[in-house]
Amino acid sequence: MLLVVNAGSSSVKLAVFDAGLREVARTAVEGVHDHAKALAEGLARAGVAVADLTAAAHRVVHGGGALLAPCRVTDTVLAGIEACVPLAPLHNPANLTGIRAVARLLPDLPQYASFDTAFHATNPEVAVTYALPLAERERGIRRYGFHGLSYAALVRVLAARGPVPQRLLACHLGNGASLCAIRDGRSVATTMGYSPLDGLTMGTRAGAIDGNAVLRLAELHGVAGAAQILNRDSGLVALGGSNDMRRLVPAGLAVAHFIYWAVRHAGSMVAAMGGLDAVVFTGGIGENDHRVRAGMIAGLEYLGAVLDPVANAENAGVLHDPASSVAIWTVPAQEERQIALEATVVMAGEGR
Numbered sequence: 001m002l003l004v005v006n007a008g009s010s011s012v013k014l015a016v017f018d019a020g021l022r023e024v025a026r027t028a029v030e031g032v033h034d035h036a037k038a039l040a041e042g043l044a045r046a047g048v049a050v051a052d053l054t055a056a057a058h059r060v061v062h063g064g065g066a067l068l069a070p071c072r073v074t075d076t077v078l079a080g081i082e083a084c085v086p087l088a089p090l091h092n093p094a095n096l097t098g099i100r101a102v103a104r105l106l107p108d109l110p111q112y113a114s115f116d117t118a119f120h121a122t123n124p125e126v127a128v129t130y131a132l133p134l135a136e137r138e139r140g141i142r143r144y145g146f147h148g149l150s151y152a153a154l155v156r157v158l159a160a161r162g163p164v165p166q167r168l169l170a171c172h173l174g175n176g177a178s179l180c181a182i183r184d185g186r187s188v189a190t191t192m193g194y195s196p197l198d199g200l201t202m203g204t205r206a207g208a209i210d211g212n213a214v215l216r217l218a219e220l221h222g223v224a225g226a227a228q229i230l231n232r233d234s235g236l237v238a239l240g241g242s243n244d245m246r247r248l249v250p251a252g253l254a255v256a257h258f259i260y261w262a263v264r265h266a267g268s269m270v271a272a273m274g275g276l277d278a279v280v281f282t283g284g285i286g287e288n289d290h291r292v293r294a295g296m297i298a299g300l301e302y303l304g305a306v307l308d309p310v311a312n313a314e315n316a317g318v319l320h321d322p323a324s325s326v327a328i329w330t331v332p333a334q335e336e337r338q339i340a341l342e343a344t345v346v347m348a349g350e351g352r
Contacts, residue, residue, distance in 0.1 A: 001048065002343060003056040004336045005039070007098025009090075012038045015336040016048050021344065023337065024048075035101035055110045055352075056102045057343035059149060059335065060095045061196070062088035063115030064140060070118070070342035072350070073099055073111040081113070087140060088195065090231065110352070112343035119148030122186040127272070130194075143198075145190035147172040151180050153338035154282055154331050159185070165278035165327060169269055171262070172333070173292065174283035175203035175243055179262070181269035189272035191265045197230055200265055201258045203243030206234035208261070245285050245292065259292060263299030276303045278327035281319075287330050288315055297328060 001024065006013040010032050016025040025046035029038040043050060058073070062084040071077055078099065085092045095113075102111055120128075128143040130136075150172045158164045168182040177200040181189040191199030191208075201207045209230070217226035237243040240254025248254045270276045279300065285292055290312045297307040297319075304325030311319050320328040 001052050001054060002340050003043075003048075003053050003102075004059075004339045004343075005056055005098045005102060006059045006336070007035060007094050007101070008032075009094045009097075012042055012098065012101075014039070014042045014046065015340070016043075016046060016053075017337070017340040021337065021340055026336075035097050036104040039101055039105050050106060053106065053109060055112060055343060055347060056106070057112040057114065057339045058095060058099055058102075059116065059339055060113045061091035061116045061146065062144065063117045064144075065142075067113075067115050068118050068121045070112060070114040070339075070346050072346060073113050077113060087144070091196075110347075112346055114149055114339045114342045116146045116148045117144045119152045120145030120180075120187045120190055123188060123190070127189050141194060143190075143193040144195075145178075145180070145187065146192045146196045147176070147178045147180070147190075148187070149335045149338045150282060150333055151182065151187060152342075153334040154280060155182060155185050156338065156341075157331050157334065158280070158329075167270075167273040167275050167277045169266060169273075169276055169279045171266075171279065171281045171286050171296070172283045173200075173262075173281060173286035173289075174333075176205070177202045177258075177262075177283070177285070179265050179269050181272040183273045189269055191269070201239075201254075201261050202235045204232050204235045204237050206230045206238075208265075245289050250291055255291065255295075259295035259299070262292075262296050266296065266300060270303065276300070276305070276326055278329065279305060280329045280331055282331050282333045284333075287332060290315065293319065293330075300326070 002017045004015040011030050012032055012035055013028045015023055018024050025048050027042045027046045029042045032038040060081055064084040067080050081092055081096055130142055151170050154170055164185045166184055170180040170182050172178050176196055178192045180187050197205050199207055217229055236254045239257055240248040240252050242248055281293055293312055297305050306321040306324035307319055308321045317330055
């Protein structure tokens with residue numbers, strides 16, 4: 001059985017898949033102080049025997065410019081993930097902790113890593129380059145994009161159903177939210193940039209904000225204080241008092257802000273693709289919030305997108321009206337299964 005690990009700073013989420021990639025167990029341990037103990041506790045809670053595990057696969061948020069494909073975890077890979085800590089200080093340290101925790105608990109178990117940034121490696125240079133001096137660009141300050149595992153899974157699901165639309169606007173909407181322009185199955189642009197802070201209004205993140213406003217916050221509150229404000233105290237929670245979309249007043253500023261800026265950024269994604277053939281929603285908000293979907297599609301009606309209100313209210317898989325010239329779907333997020341699949345492909349290449 002294959003163990004998929006998504007480690008946070010104080011939490012561990014686990015999913016277990018059998019040889020046929022059927023999910024057989026899922027659990028999470030919160031308030032973690034010792035990740036190895038949390039792993040053992042989570043596996044016991046899920047009824048999974050450690051001896052039955054054949055490999056572990058991890059979600060790693062940032063692979064930088066070098067780690068662009070799923071791979072087996074080696075000392076070199078660990079060093080590469082460590083080198084990306086300055087690029088993702090809120091995520092990569094926790095991902096490393098998860099890998100090391102598995103190594104402590106099961107030192108002989110092969111481990112694999114999949115990277116959230118990898119799907120966007122197909123973005124053209126002009127899309128990922130900030131207009132900064134060369135010395136700063138050589139430090140790795142560029143756009144990377146995130147939620148790549150979700151987008152890769154989404155493309156895989158659609159491809160299993162038939163031809164993937166040539167110009168696909170993918171919307172991963174949850175506490176973290178982003179859009180991706182997918183042309184011919186490949187990412188050509190995305191709303192997140194150097195970090196997961198950029199782009200859409202999110203649960204606790206500000207989204208796109210003028211760099212000088214960031215500098216002013218740093219002057220007022222220090223760098224750490226500004227980081228806390230931008231990443232933890234902003235977004236929906238700042239505008240509406242909660243980062244749970246279900247608790248927000250439908251006509252309030254928070255929901256309106258989320259929809260307005262999602263539509264604004266969607267226009268940018270459509271421009272990067274040269275048009276629009278389909279819109280697909282995934283993530284907790286994308287799959288379950290009919291208000292947000294209706295608001296976003298209303299903003300895209302000029303492109304020929306027409307929603308079926310009944311199907312939308314039912315959170316159906318197919319959401320477009322027969323008169324729509326743009327297909328509109330929901331696809332359940334499958335990040336853990338994508339990680340399991342990618343690890344299985346790497347293992348097959350190793351002859352395992």
